[in-house]
Amino acid sequence: MDLTTLTDSEFEQHRLDVNAEQNRQFSLIVIPQQVAQLSAQFLTAGGDQATLDAAIIPEPVEEEPATETETPTTKEA
Template sequence: MDLRTKSDEELHQLRIDVLTEQERRHRLADIPDQIAQLAHAYEADGGDLADLSAALNKTE
């Protein structure tokens, strides 16, 4: 892809698309750790991890 041939609008859209994809990848990398931390806090506060497992397996 030759960026020099792209219009300003095309470059702007490409930039948005790249940032959106980077954010998606970061979420995919971060969410499992966040869930593990929340599950630990939930269990430490007296919650049943089976309830969390059931919630993760729900489909709408």
């Protein structure tokens, strides 16, 4: 991508997109470390492993099937 050809608006959007991706990648690195640290603190304080497991990997919630919405019909003259 040639950044010199972007308009100010396009450049700003690209900058925001890059920033969002950097934050996403940072989260992928940091969150597991935070979970490990907090898990250790929880267990050291006497927390139950099953409770911790349930919090980290919650039971899947079944979604209700989507219903089709009716669209109004018009009569042509």
